[in-house]
Amino acid sequence: MNLTIDLQNASSASAPPSIADFERWVGAALDGRRDEAEVSIRLVDEEESATLNARYRQKDTPTNVLSFPADLPAELELPLLGDLVICSGVVQREASEQGKAETAHWAHMVIHGTLHLIGYDHIEDTDAERMEGLEISILETLEFPNPYLAN
Numbered sequence: 311m312n313l314t315i316d317l318q319n320a321s322s323a324s325a326p327p328s329i330a331d332f333e334r335w336v337g338a339a340l341d342g343r344r345d346e347a348e349v350s351i352r353l354v355d356e357e358e359s360a361t362l363n364a365r366y367r368q369k370d371t372p373t374n375v376l377s378f379p380a381d382l383p384a385e386l387e388l389p390l391l392g393d394l395v396i397c398s399g400v401v402q403r404e405a406s407e408q409g410k411a412e413t414a415h416w417a418h419m420v421i422h423g424t425l426h427l428i429g430y431d432h433i434e435d436t437d438a439e440r441m442e443g444l445e446i447s448i449l450e451t452l453e454f455p456n457p458y459l460a461n
Contacts, residue, residue, distance in 0.1 A: 312346040312389070313337050321353040323398035327416050335417045338448050339424035346389040349427065351396065351420075359397035374400045375419045377426035394423040414454040421448050 315336060317329050332351055340347055354362075359372035366376065379392040396419060405415035422445055432438035446456045 311337055311340060311344065313340070314348045314389075316348070316350040318350070318352040320358065321355050321398040323353075323355070323402060326353055326398055327413065331413070331416070332420060334452070335420040336424050338452055339421045340428070341448075341451075343428060344389075344391070348388075348390045349424065350393040352393065353396050353398050356397055356399050359395065359400065362395055372397050372400050374404060375423040377423045379427050379429075391424075391427040394420065394427070396420070396423070410457065411454075414449070414457065417452060417454050418445065418449060418457045421445055 313333060313336060315329065315332055317332060319326055336347070336349055336351075356372035359376070360370060362376055363373045364370045366378075367373075374397060376395040377392065378395070380388075380390045382388055382390060401415055401419055402412060404410075405412040408415070422441075425441060425444060430437070430441045430444065432441050442458055446458065449455070449457065
């Protein structure tokens with residue numbers, strides 16, 4: 311796969327994953343689904359996450375990951391998938407609260423967001439089941455546990 315990731319770290323949280331980690335996780339989510347892709351990932355603090363979440367989802371709280379699929383005309387045939395905005399503090403806090411390894415939760419959020427970029431959603435129960443099953447399968451290939459099992 312030909313994958314380009316533009317990583318922007320605007321977060322004050324400590325120890326974010328490496329660019330190699332992000333490439334591995336996005337690549338796993340896209341394996342067999344895309345041959346070429348460009349994704350921008352912006353790591354943010356809670357204030358920026360809350361502002362974006364309020365603007366685009368009408369929820370006035372920070373969230374773990376927001377996905378903004380590229381809305382390009384089909385005739386352009388560009389590999390740009392879109393942008394992921396990940397709130398480092400929320401991801402770190404959720405991992406701790408849920409008793410999960412932080413790296414595993416980061417991987418899950420990146421994979422979850424990437425699947426949104428290529429059209430998966432979880433609005434309807436059947437779509438949620440399909441997306442969760444795919445996330446579990448992808449995480450398993452990376453040797454991470456099922457994120458939906460209670461710890």
